[in-house]
Amino acid sequence: MKIAQIAPLAESVPPRLYGGTERVVSFLTEELVRLGHEVTLFAAGDSLTSAELVPAAPRSLRLNPDVRDPIPYHLILLEHVRKRAHEFDILHFHIDLLHFPLLRQLGARTVTTLHGRLDLPDLKPFYSMFSDVPLVSISNDQRRPLPMANFVATVHHGLPRDLLPFSPKPEGYLAFLGRISPEKRPDRAIEIAVRAGMPLKIAAKIDKVDEAYWYEHIKPLVDRHDNVEYIGEVNEKAKASFLGNAAALLFPIDWPEPFGLVMIESMACGTPVIAFRNGSVPEVIDHGVSGFIVDSVDEAVEMVARLPQVDRARVRSTFETRFTSERMASDYLALYRRLINERKPSIPVETEVLAGVTQIGSSSS
Known part of the structure; x- marks a missing residue:
């Protein structure tokens, strides 16, 4: 499967310090590559990955003192994605909501995991406007403020099994x-x-x-x-x-x-x-x-x-x-396949116009 992972630019993938979303994107990307999929990661240029990396900024924005406004860099990210969107079976976004106007152009080959809080009042009109966009929640509780949104799955996060070693004897803190x-x-x-x-x-x-x-x-x-x-x-x-x-x-x-x-x-x-x-x-x-x-x-x-x-x-x-990256990747792959299988063939605009002209012509004869 050809898969695009689109990450936020605030941190590298994985982040050097704090950065939950970027860390999860890294775990998912590396596991998908390990399973033999062709993965392209759109992310900050200082990211480290075994996938193909498409840098949308030279380095992560939070640690770059020259960056004052992150929005131009995320628009650059979206332009990179738009230009290469035709290459992928599925495009998986992790960047909140800036990309939503682009999604209808990309059709049904997209899914967006929402990593943040959704109980903010400004989000309700937004997700009402884009109620057809396929979304993934990272917990069932996260969904509650947006009953109108198109949640297609809940996928709990996972970590590589050997990332953090078991420690049987703690200290007293x-x-x-x-x-x-x-x-x-x-x-x-x-x-x-x-x-x-x-x-x-x-x-x-x-x-x-x-x-x-x-x-x-x-x-x-x-x-x-x-x-x-x-x-x-x-x-x-x-x-x-x-x-x-x-x-x-x-x-x-x-x-x-x-x-x-x-x-x-x-x-x-x-x-x-x-x-x-x-x-x-x-x-x-x-x-x-x-x-x-x-x-x-x-x-x-x-x-x-x-x-x-x-x-x-x-x-x-x-x-x-319950919480390994293998399980997380398995859940996402099952979702990717379901979305691809449910996808309806799109009718080119030219065909739709010709069909309309034919119908008009036949009704007037």
């Missing part, structure tokens, strides 16, 4: 990994660790939009408590030891998380997750098996005390059963 932002609630993580009497290590990026939140709300808490340490962003190699040595990952979110890749990264290490019941959490975490689902800080503190009861080998086994 709790981990927070991701972004410093109000919806991720690092303040809750700090409170849980303090009340549970355990060290907390925070590995997270701070976007410009969240700098005020960091300096006004989170940094003072970090400075106040001796058991809390902020270590900044971590790369893939450091992530393995960071998660693997943790007694648990804290995932105290306060928003409808579409998936939460860090949860399955933690599970791959055998590290259980203590997560708040929001968004995709009940679809990802098996309560009492791969972690604990809670509704309050009080419950989270109680679950910290129950961590010694969790079988870390079983956490890893749950990851291998």
Whole structure:
């Protein structure tokens, strides 16, 4: 099968540091190539892939200080895709919504995975306008705000089986990994660790939009408590030891998380997750098996005390059963084949016009 994967340009594929969508695109692309498919990746020029790479920007935009506006680069990306669209059996987009006006020109050979939150009011009129566009959700919960949208599948994320090694004997700290932002609630993580009497290590990026939140709300808490340490962003190699040595990952979110890749990264290490019941959490975490689902800080503190009861080998086994990149690629390939098989032959515009002329001529005779 000839497959195009169209990635965001904010990060390289895979990203050097933070970047969930680009990481998933990389895992999917590499697995499809491994399975023998012809894959072309449209992405930032500093991406690393075994597929054919079509660079739409010299390097990832977030780490390029010369970039002020990302939109021109994404329009360049779309022009690259448009020029080569005829080469592919399926075009798989991961870039939110800028490409939607192009899709009707490409016909039924497209699918778009939505990686972000969909509960924003501006999205309803948009997806109502494009209610015929095939979409993939990354959790069933993600779909809820857009009942009018054309979701054709839910495909949970997956990781390469050998990406993160199993760690049977953790050290005695709790981990927070991701972004410093109000919806991720690092303040809750700090409170849980303090009340549970355990060290907390925070590995997270701070976007410009969240700098005020960091300096006004989170940094003072970090400075106040001796058991809390902020270590900044971590790369893939450091992530393995960071998660693997943790007694648990804290995932105290306060928003409808579409998936939460860090949860399955933690599970791959055998590290259980203590997560708040929001968004995709009940679809990802098996309560009492791969972690604990809670509704309050009080419950989270109680679950910290129950961590010694969790079988870390079983956490890893749950990851291998449910969240590998092999399973993810298999799900997407089944969807690609279904969309291709359901595709109706398109009638050229010239044929439609001639047919109309013939009908008019015959009715007037």
